[in-house]
Amino acid sequence: MEKPPSPHAPAMPRRTRKRHPGVWLLQDAKARFSELVRRVHSEGPQRITVRGRDEVVVISADEFRRLSGNPTGVALIEAMKAGTGGDGDIDLEPIRSPMPVRDVDL
Secondary structure, three states: OOOOOOOOOOOOOOOOOOOOOOEEEHHHHHHOHHHHHHHHHHHOOEEEEEOOEEEEEEOOHHHHHHHHOOOOOHHHHHHHHHHOOOOOOOOOOOOOOOOOOOOOOO
8 A cells, every 4th residue: 555645745747627718717807807908808718617617708898898899879869760761750650550449237
């Protein structure tokens, strides 16, 4: 039977996993969050994996705003105008069919 290593023996080097640029293990992202944020700005989006699967992507606030679009509704208004030939005359009133009315005894 092998003897356990002495507590004073030099530690065995930790196995390092091959890391792809822009991909972080969750525990590494948590431990080195400041570096992750710096890399988002210098290298672009950074992926974080959990158990070998992509879970989240960290992007800059500017990139998030760009991807989110304009939340003011301007894009919707422009799309609606484009659908009417650009004149802006949109009829949103629904067409209603006459419905029968029944007598009620009170």
